[in-house]
Amino acid sequence: MPRIKFHSGETIPLEMHKVRIVQKLTLLPIEDRLKAMDDAGNNTFLLQNCDVFMDMLTDSGVNAMSDQQLAAMMIADDSYAGSATYTRLEAKLRELFGMHYILPTHQGRACENILAQTFVKPGTIVPMNYHFTTTKAHIVLNGGVIEELVKKEGLEVTSDLPFKGDIDIEALEALARKEGADKIAFVRMEAGTNLIGGQPISLANLADVRRVCDKYGLILVFDASLLADNLYFMKEREDSCKDLSIREITRRVADLCDIIYFSARKLGCVRGGGICIRDEGLYKRMRGLVPLYEGFLTYGGMSVREIEALTVGLEETMDEDMINQGPQFIAYMVSELLKRGVPVITPAGGLGCHIDAMRFLDHIPQAEYRAGALASACYIASGVRGMERGTLSEQRNPDGTEVFSNMELLRLAMPRRVFTRSQVDYAIDRIDWLYQNRKMIDGLVFVEEPEILRFFYGRLKPVSDWQEKLVAKFRADFGDSL
Ligand code: F0G
Numbered sequence: 001m002p003r004i005k006f007h008s009g010e011t012i013p014l015e016m017h018k019v020r021i022v023q024k025l026t027l028l029p030i031e032d033r034l035k036a037m038d039d040a041g042n043n044t045f046l047l048q049n050c051d052v053f054m055d056m057l058t059d060s061g062v063n064a065m066s067d068q069q070l071a072a073m074m075i076a077d078d079s080y081a082g083s084a085t086y087t088r089l090e091a092k093l094r095e096l097f098g099m100h101y102i103l104p105t106h107q108g109r110a111c112e113n114i115l116a117q118t119f120v121k122p123g124t125i126v127p128m129n130y131h132f133t134t135t136k137a138h139i140v141l142n143g144g145v146i147e148e149l150v151k152k153e154g155l156e157v158t159s160d161l162p163f164k165g166d167i168d169i170e171a172l173e174a175l176a177r178k179e180g181a182d183k184i185a186f187v188r189m190e191a192g193t194n195l196i197g198g199q200p201i202s203l204a205n206l207a208d209v210r211r212v213c214d215k216y217g218l219i220l221v222f223d224a225s226l227l228a229d230n231l232y233f234m235k236e237r238e239d240s241c242k243d244l245s246i247r248e249i250t251r252r253v254a255d256l257c258d259i260i261y262f263s264a265r266k267l268g269c270v271r272g273g274g275i276c277i278r279d280e281g282l283y284k285r286m287r288g289l290v291p292l293y294e295g296f297l298t299y300g301g302m303s304v305r306e307i308e309a310l311t312v313g314l315e316e317t318m319d320e321d322m323i324n325q326g327p328q329f330i331a332y333m334v335s336e337l338l339k340r341g342v343p344v345i346t347p348a349g350g351l352g353c354h355i356d357a358m359r360f361l362d363h364i365p366q367a368e369y370r371a372g373a374l375a376s377a378c379y380i381a382s383g384v385r386g387m388e389r390g391t392l393s394e395q396r397n398p399d400g401t402e403v404f405s406n407m408e409l410l411r412l413a414m415p416r417r418v419f420t421r422s423q424v425d426y427a428i429d430r431i432d433w434l435y436q437n438r439k440m441i442d443g444l445v446f447v448e449e450p451e452i453l454r455f456f457y458g459r460l461k462p463v464s465d466w467q468e469k470l471v472a473k474f475r476a477d478f479g480d481s482l
């Protein structure tokens with residue numbers, strides 16, 4: 001996606017692909033959207049996809065695939081053991097990451113299960129830049145604790161720091177000195193740090209982490225699920241990467257790590273996952289868990305068709321025009337929302353556009369779920385489905401009190417190569433309208449609150465008739481427009 005300037009001087013993100021297969025979308029009238037949101041208990045996870053116009057819930061497993069990926073699926077070699085399809089994937093991963101040993105899995109969290117079961121023992125610590133929900137769950141399940149050491153700017157909504165995902169290296173070194181290799185199961189670095197707004201890490205920071213790991217004899221594990229976005233940001237924002245190809249940057253990243261794992265639902269635009277390991281001993285410690293939880297070593301729970309498409313998808317990740325698309329669309333959305341005064345996470349990261357519900361809805365008590373209320377209002381106003389990333393996604397304390405999240409975010413994920421610019425403009429327009437009318441939005445309360453992972457299937461209701469009033473205002477402002 002080259003930087004194209006219009007005659008007017010405006011710079012736009014220009015799609016470097018054409019659409020050859022389409023899926024019909026429907027945009028329900030706002031009254032029907034209100035009913036759908038009510039039926040879903042004000043939880044966007046419980047909406048039916050047929051009622052959604054733009055599905056910005058996640059970028060996981062919903063990225064567009066290329067013609068080359070679809071073509072590759074037709075030549076897949078169906079075989080339980082020794083499939084040629086798997087050999088091709090193994091060769092591609094070895095080529096890109098320079099690690100010899102590969103374990104296939106059905107998705108990213110399966111890698112986390114294997115890593116945690118192998119390395120995490122009760123009382124051990126896993127320092128990391130920041131956790132992802134499933135990562136933390138597996139570590140805790142095995143008796144470990146996580147220690148989040150992201151730089152302080154990483155937790156600030158607005159910042160100029162280009163690599164907000166970087167770890168505080170002094171804090172990591174202090175922890176390593178204090179606890180040592182016996183207590184530290186491994187050090188984990190996450191590319192494109194998901195929960196703080198898809199914020200990248202720098203190559204320089206990763207090199208510093210390597211230095212600490214070498215000094216204290218620690219294993220460095222790299223979560224590459226969001227590597228594609230992170231590679232783009234390294235090339236864009238880091239001087240030492242400016243003259244390197246994406247393939248060269250990939251190799252420099254990999255050369256610093258002992259183990260790389262990924263969700264292929266993001267990296268490679270298919271559905272699957274894998275672990276790449278440099279050392280034979282570490283590989284052998286993990287290998288036995290793959291047939292137990294995933295499937296035989298040459299498919300790991302993935303279909304051969306997906307594996308074939310993954311091999312192509314990984315190669316396509318080396319194409320700057322391909323990996324630029326998501327971050328540039330997100331940057332466009334972020335800058336347009338900023339122009340309209342809407343509070344968003346800056347700098348723009350990967351994964352999606354993150355709206356700061358803490359400020360957007362500062363008149364609502366945090367206990368009435370600002371980000372959840374915004375997700376509900378956003379769907380009603382636009383048919384755009386986002387994901388709550390705030391207090392609703394936390395778990396209550398054992399005494400029943402709420403754990404208030406540091407950030408209250410509405411994540412609007414940007415699946416790669418899926419939406420057109422006019423669709424993104426539509427989302428911007430409706431969010432702008434919501435912002436103008438933000439004082440009409442009020443809170444939510446639980447009517448059904450599951451004890452574990454309540455955000456997935458809990459049901460809520462509005463604290464007043466604010467949603468009906470919002471619909472009436474929409475009708476007054478937009479007439480009979482959808
Ligand atoms: N690591 C990161 C950084 C992730 O973002 C995810 C998934 C996983 C691991 C787990 O991978 O879903 O294939 O099992 N993130 C998805 C999301 C769920 O919506 O952000 P998985």
